[in-house]
Amino acid sequence: MNDKMKKIKISPIRKGTVIDHIRGGQSLKVLKILGLTDVEIKDVVSIAMNVDSSVGKKDIVKVENKEISSDELDKISLISPETTINIIRDYEVIKKERVKLPERGKGIVRCRNRNCITNQKEPVEPEFKVISSKPVNIKCVYCEREMREEEITENLL
Ligand SMILES: [Zn+2]
Secondary structure, eight states: OOGGGSOOOOOOOSEEEEEEEEETTOHHHHHHHTTTTSTTOOSOEEEEEEEEETTEEEEEEEEETOOOOHHHHHHHHHHOTTOEEEEEETTEEEEEEEOOOOSEEESSBOOSOTTSGGGTTSSOOOEEEEEEETTEEEEETTTOOEEEHHHHHHTBO
16 A cells, blocks of 8 residues: 555544545635634534545545535535535444535526626526536526636635
8 A cells, every 4th residue: 555545534523524525725615615714613624635636636624513405515516526425423434425416506606697687686596507517517597697617616605
């Protein structure tokens, strides 16, 4: 076993979530999605950035006492589709799954077209369809404006 094959060790957590295979450099955005950029956080949060992996650089985020909502999972899948979620109970991984790009999403990404009905004072929630996954590309269902990865990241709600 060479050095690269060794498992990454971040302090274990009893209960929480390990978010692995985040695209290198995207972990801070994941923290933001999870609302963990507050100064009030009391739970343990560990971050490893730009760790070597078989598919290039990756980030890892470990969060104690956190369950990720389906909206949060959808947002993470949009900015880092290869991410895996590991649910920890009593220091063991009890569930491991890859995030899945939704076919559509409502209320999670703002349309970047300022004239779109979803950006007016109408009670219309932004909604998109995923039109490609590599790279991620989505399209507003109202005005058909397309958004690519960086635009999605900038417009996450
Ligand atoms: Zn739109």
